[in-house]
Amino acid sequence: MNKNTWDDMLLEVRDLKTQIKTDHGIVRAVEGVSFTLRAGQTLGIVGESGCGKSITALSIMGLLPGGNARIAGGEILYRRADGKMIDLAVLAPGGAEMRAIRGNEIAMVFQEPMSSLNPVYTIGDQIMESVLLHQKVDRVEARKRAITMLDLVGIPASNQRVDEYPHQLSGGMRQRVMIAMALSCNPRLLVADEPTTALDVTVQAQILALIKDLQSEFNMALILITHDLGVVREVADTVSVMYFGNVVEQADVARIFKNPTHPYTQRLLKAIPRIGSHEKLQQIDGSVPSAYAARLGCEFAARCLETREICQTELPEMKPVEAAHYVRCWQREGATGTTDK
Numbered sequence: 089m090n091k092n093t094w095d096d097m098l099l100e101v102r103d104l105k106t107q108i109k110t111d112h113g114i115v116r117a118v119e120g121v122s123f124t125l126r127a128g129q130t131l132g133i134v135g136e137s138g139c140g141k142s143i144t145a146l147s148i149m150g151l152l153p154g155g156n157a158r159i160a161g162g163e164i165l166y167r168r169a170d171g172k173m174i175d176l177a178v179l180a181p182g183g184a185e186m187r188a189i190r191g192n193e194i195a196m197v198f199q200e201p202m203s204s205l206n207p208v209y210t211i212g213d214q215i216m217e218s219v220l221l222h223q224k225v226d227r228v229e230a231r232k233r234a235i236t237m238l239d240l241v242g243i244p245a246s247n248q249r250v251d252e253y254p255h256q257l258s259g260g261m262r263q264r265v266m267i268a269m270a271l272s273c274n275p276r277l278l279v280a281d282e283p284t285t286a287l288d289v290t291v292q293a294q295i296l297a298l299i300k301d302l303q304s305e306f307n308m309a310l311i312l313i314t315h316d317l318g319v320v321r322e323v324a325d326t327v328s329v330m331y332f333g334n335v336v337e338q339a340d341v342a343r344i345f346k347n348p349t350h351p352y353t354q355r356l357l358k359a360i361p362r363i364g365s366h367e368k369l370q371q372i373d374g375s376v377p378s379a380y381a382a383r384l385g386c387e388f389a390a391r392c393l394e395t396r397e398i399c400q401t402e403l404p405e406m407k408p409v410e411a412a413h414y415v416r417c418w419q420r421e422g423a424t425g426t427t428d429k
């Protein structure tokens with residue numbers, strides 16, 4: 089049950105800005121993302137390719153790519169198990185506190201399982217490594233735990249498979265191993281970045297059901313990043329719709345589907361295929377602007393069918409359209425054209 093008190097607030101991201109320096113200039117990958125997450129709840133983050141979903145996740149984890157990405161502003165407030173509130177945005181990514189949190193209190197399932205599983209170690213060794221790092225157990229106990237985790241994620245013959253290498257497993261199995269690794273320390277928050285995109289539909293459904301089961305068993309909060317609004321509808325409690333580095337709409341899942349308000353969300357929903365429907369699917373014409381482009385006005389204006397003059401020149405703020413439902417759009421009720429904060 090959602091008590092809606094400040095006490096069960098687990099994570100609050102405020103106006104996060106993350107930039108990546110490249111040879112061609114600075115990519116403003118995340119330009120002001122805010123959301124909150126309560127203990128045990130699921131937040132779905134949706135948006136098309138390149139809008140900053142993975143970089144948001146990696147910012148939370150202190151795992152930004154290379155030495156050229158940095159958090160340029162905002163806060164990532166996380167309540168630790170002992171109740172202490174800390175700002176992950178200012179913790180040293182390689183420092184002791186972040187290492188105690190990452191992989192232990194907060195774990196991540198990465199978008200590319202092969203790039204995060206090491207091909208030269210068995211999957212058992214890789215799960216054991218995480219257990220040994222964070223828990224006071226010996227190797228025998230850690231191996232038992234690795235086998236239990238493989239059982240839990242539905243890998244058959246776990247006591248043999250534990251000694252196999254990643255290339256000996258199918259894509260679905262590798263994804264399960266990633267989940268087993270992430271859950272081996274019983275995290276309070278799991279960040280799952282497109283955990284099922286590379287899989288066929290039946291395996292996808294199994295993995296999502298598995299994540300949901302494990303979530304209720306361990307009372308774990310979940311940030312689920314996906315392109316797939318159908319998945320969000322099944323799994324999430326609240327939804328953040330991202331467009332080009334910003335959250336443009338945020339609400340609980342029922343409101344997003346019943347009353348989608350931002351023009352981008354409305355068109356995303358019209359692009360979901362429905363069984364039995366003969367309606368033509370609507371594509372969203374145009375593409376996300378260049379990441380290097382100077383920012384002026386609403387990022388969606390170039391693709392929006394309802395733009396006004398102000399949309400080209402000023403970025404709207406997130407404003408409420410109904411209780412617990414926020415939208416960043418000049419056209420919508422509440423977005424009055426002023427920046428009165």
Ligand SMILES: Nc1ncnc2c1ncn2[C@@H]1O[C@H](COP(=O)(O)OP(=O)(O)OP(=O)(O)O)[C@@H](O)[C@H]1O
Pocket residue numbers: 108110115116117135136137138139140141142143144153199379
């Ligand atoms: N290592 C990197 N170096 C330079 N730019 C990067 C790097 N990683 C991401 N970016 C850029 O940052 C922006 C946000 O990327 P991000 O990976 O967060 O998108 P995404 O929403 O996760 O997309 P997808 O759905 O394709 O996974 C994009 O413009 C991307 O090109």
Ligand SMILES: [Mg+2]
Pocket residue numbers: 141142143199281
């Ligand atoms: Mg991504």
